[in-house]
Amino acid sequence: MRISTSTIFNANITSMDNLQVQIAKTTQQMSTGQRIQNPADDPVGAARAIEITLSDSTNTQYAANRTAATNTLSLSEGVLQSVTTLLQNVHDTVLSATGSMVNDASRKSMATDLQGQLQTLLGLANSTDGAGSYLYSGGQGSIQPFANTAAGVTYQGDDLQRKMQVAPSRQLSSSDSGADIFMRIRNGNGTFQGAAAAANTGSGIVSQGMVTDSSLYTGDNYQVVFGAGGTTYSVNDLTSGATVIPAGTTYVSDQAISFNGIQFSIKGTPANGDVFNITPSSNQSVFDTLNKIIATLNIPISGASTAVVTANSQALSDGLNSLNQDLNNVLGIRATTGSRLNELTSLQDTGDQLGLQYKQTLSTIQDTNYTQAATDLAQQKLALQAAQQSYALVSKLSLFNYL
Numbered sequence: 001m002r003i004s005t006s007t008i009f010n011a012n013i014t015s016m017d018n019l020q021v022q023i024a025k026t027t028q029q030m031s032t033g034q035r036i037q038n039p040a041d042d043p044v045g046a047a048r049a050i051e052i053t054l055s056d057s058t059n060t061q062y063a064a065n066r067t068a069a070t071n072t073l074s075l076s077e078g079v080l081q082s083v084t085t086l087l088q089n090v091h092d093t094v095l096s097a098t099g100s101m102v103n104d105a106s107r108k109s110m111a112t113d114l115q116g117q118l119q120t121l122l123g124l125a126n127s128t129d130g131a132g133s134y135l136y137s138g139g140q141g142s143i144q145p146f147a148n149t150a151a152g153v154t155y156q157g158d159d160l161q162r163k164m165q166v167a168p169s170r171q172l173s174s175s176d177s178g179a180d181i182f183m184r185i186r187n188g189n190g191t192f193q194g195a196a197a198a199a200n201t202g203s204g205i206v207s208q209g210m211v212t213d214s215s216l217y218t219g220d221n222y223q224v225v226f227g228a229g230g231t232t233y234s235v236n237d238l239t240s241g242a243t244v245i246p247a248g249t250t251y252v253s254d255q256a257i258s259f260n261g262i263q264f265s266i267k268g269t270p271a272n273g274d275v276f277n278i279t280p281s282s283n284q285s286v287f288d289t290l291n292k293i294i295a296t297l298n299i300p301i302s303g304a305s306t307a308v309v310t311a312n313s314q315a316l317s318d319g320l321n322s323l324n325q326d327l328n329n330v331l332g333i334r335a336t337t338g339s340r341l342n343e344l345t346s347l348q349d350t351g352d353q354l355g356l357q358y359k360q361t362l363s364t365i366q367d368t369n370y371t372q373a374a375t376d377l378a379q380q381k382l383a384l385q386a387a388q389q390s391y392a393l394v395s396k397l398s399l400f401n402y403l
Contacts, residue, residue: 209264
């Protein structure tokens with residue numbers, strides 16, 4: 001078979017062009033650090049790299065969400081810590097107000113102090129996350145959650161919790177409804193409440209009691225009525241109309257009164273006809289609790305009647321009990337906040353490890369192996385040099401050189 005001179009030239013030129021392309025490609029791989037310059041270099045590896053890059057990007061977004069949720073919850077925890085301290089201080093103030101040596105001037109001074117504490121509490125409840133969104137307005141971050149009106153403090157937010165996707169299969173609440181923290185707090189002992197009737201004239205004060213057997217508790221309204229000069233009593237179920245404890249039962253101050261799975265006591269000396277109501281607990285905001293305590297402390301009791309002094313003592317006792325409920329509620333919210341923060345920490349650790357694995361896998365697929373690339377480059381340059389020398393010799397093979 002004959003091979004023309006042009007064919008030899010073209011073959012050599014094509015070979016040298018291919019070698020130059022390979023050298024340029026290897027040089028680019030070494031300069032960029034990327035083995036795959038385009039999908040054609042490694043179709044399977046390129047597809048896998050795209051998949052891992054997308055997964056890594058999603059994981060990075062989850063990490064950003066976790067950071068944002070952690071920041072918000074940490075701010076909330078700080079606010080709730082301040083609320084806890086404030087309520088403890090208020091509790092101590094009210095407890096000191098129940099002392100027998102406290103005069104009206106001291107009580108009024110305490111009321112003024114508690115008024116300031118109320119304003120501070122309102123400010124804490126309206127805390128923001130530093131970016132303009134309110135922490136406790138539910139799903140409406142731009143709306144101030146609490147407003148102080150003539151009718152008292154009202155809640156203007158909603159009951160939604162702002163959720164964030166913090167992992168592929170996990171959404172986590174980064175906020176709490178202000179209504180759950182500050183408004184929906186069960187009065188009494190959380191199940192039922194004891195209260196003296198306004199018309200009472202004796203010195204009896206009812207405790208908030210407790211549930212001794214939840215299976216027997218009916219949730220009915222009961223009334224304790226005193227007779228025989230306040231030495232005997234009866235208990236009637238106002239809901240069913242039944243007599244629970246018959247009239248003529250001997251009263252002993254501070255002795256437990258038990259029926260239908262509940263227990264409480266009445267301390268002091270009730271008057272004939274005095275009435276105490278036992279009703280299911282209802283919601284009472286922490287702001288209402290403070291307002292009631294402040295109003296009670298502003299009432300002068302020096303020289304007042306037994307009924308006024310007793311009603312005042314009952315109101316302060318109820319206030320202390322409500323403050324305990326408020327504190328327990330806030331501590332419960334703080335417990336859930338801490339639990340979420342712990343979960344975020346765990347998820348962040350897992351996400352960081354996953355992100356490292358993605359990057360290592362991606363590096364294995366698409367990063368340049370410099371040792372291999374340097375070896376290839378040396379071989380390619382050597383081959384090009386040989387091709388060039390071969391071409392120089394072949395180009396001289398012509399009959400004209402021998403004529």
